[in-house]
Amino acid sequence: MNEKISPEIALKRLENLLKDVKLLKTESYSVDSREKKNLLDTRIKSFIRAVFTDDEAKIKDYLPRARIRVSGQRNDFEGEHRQDLNRMENHLLGFKDELELILESKDDFNDDISSTDIPYAINKEGKYVNIKTTVPNDFYHELIELINKSYDYGIYPAVLIFSRKLLENLIIDILKKYYRNDIGKYYIRNQGRFLGFRNLLENFGEIIEDLKSLEPTLNKDIVRKIGSFKDTANSNAHSLVINVSKDEIDSYKDNLNYLVKLLIKIINDQS
Numbered sequence: 001m002n003e004k005i006s007p008e009i010a011l012k013r014l015e016n017l018l019k020d021v022k023l024l025k026t027e028s029y030s031v032d033s034r035e036k037k038n039l040l041d042t043r044i045k046s047f048i049r050a051v052f053t054d055d056e057a058k059i060k061d062y063l064p065r066a067r068i069r070v071s072g073q074r075n076d077f078e079g080e081h082r083q084d085l086n087r088m089e090n091h092l093l094g095f096k097d098e099l100e101l102i103l104e105s106k107d108d109f110n111d112d113i114s115s116t117d118i119p120y121a122i123n124k125e126g127k128y129v130n131i132k133t134t135v136p137n138d139f140y141h142e143l144i145e146l147i148n149k150s151y152d153y154g155i156y157p158a159v160l161i162f163s164r165k166l167l168e169n170l171i172i173d174i175l176k177k178y179y180r181n182d183i184g185k186y187y188i189r190n191q192g193r194f195l196g197f198r199n200l201l202e203n204f205g206e207i208i209e210d211l212k213s214l215e216p217t218l219n220k221d222i223v224r225k226i227g228s229f230k231d232t233a234n235s236n237a238h239s240l241v242i243n244v245s246k247d248e249i250d251s252y253k254d255n256l257n258y259l260v261k262l263l264i265k266i267i268n269d270q271s
Contacts, residue, residue: 156249
């Protein structure tokens with residue numbers, strides 16, 4: 001496997017790609033603009049391969065869906081051109097969010113480690129989040145590692161907060177794959193942020209029946225369990241005094257692992 005570039009460098013390259021897409025969207029459709037779009041498309045694929053370990057899966061998701069052309073009718077090539085540029089921009093924004101979350105999670109963990117007097121790992125009981133299946137992308141590798149390190153060092157509030165973030169982002173990825181370009185179901189474009197976790201869960205609950213073909217055990221109780229974990233993490237994150245014991249954090253372990261494995265399976269099975 002070729003060595004991937006760092007998230008910091010990747011974000012700088014991504015900003016240039018986003019700028020070029022937005023600039024191209026202002027140009028009138030022409031043979032020249034179409035060639036620029038094709039070149040930009042090649043650059044984005046190269047960027048994906050240089051940054052993400054799950055590059056092939058990301059490229060497959062990035063590629064446009066097959067278009068149905070009606071024989072005898074004039075095809076709207078300009079409309080397709082605009083659709084392609086919108087698709088490029090939406091995917092780049094998704095990659096940006098993923099990279100920023102990786103950096104944010106690293107910073108949060110480093111802050112927690114630097115503020116504690118614990119010099120070595122105190123838990124030797126195995127991983128708190130133990131996932132053996134393929135995770136959807138690099139962000140989850142990083143986040144699960146942060147959860148397990150926080151547990152090892154006895155930083156239990158961080159375990160709770162990072163675990164909440166894990167569930168939230170798995171829900172986001174399920175909604176992304178289900179709704180594809182209908183980003184309003186998971187992202188607030190004019191504010192540059194994702195919907196709140198409560199709204200994300202509501203939208204997830206609306207598609208439970210459709211997702212049962214991928215996971216027959218899926219039901220509304222899953223939404224309730226995720227919501228319960230969210231509320232527990234929120235109450236600790238917003239408290240002036242955070243006091244989470246090992247016994248309490250251990251009581252969430254089995255349920256969390258069940259939910260994470262279930263959500264990852266749905267993402268991996270979505271086409």
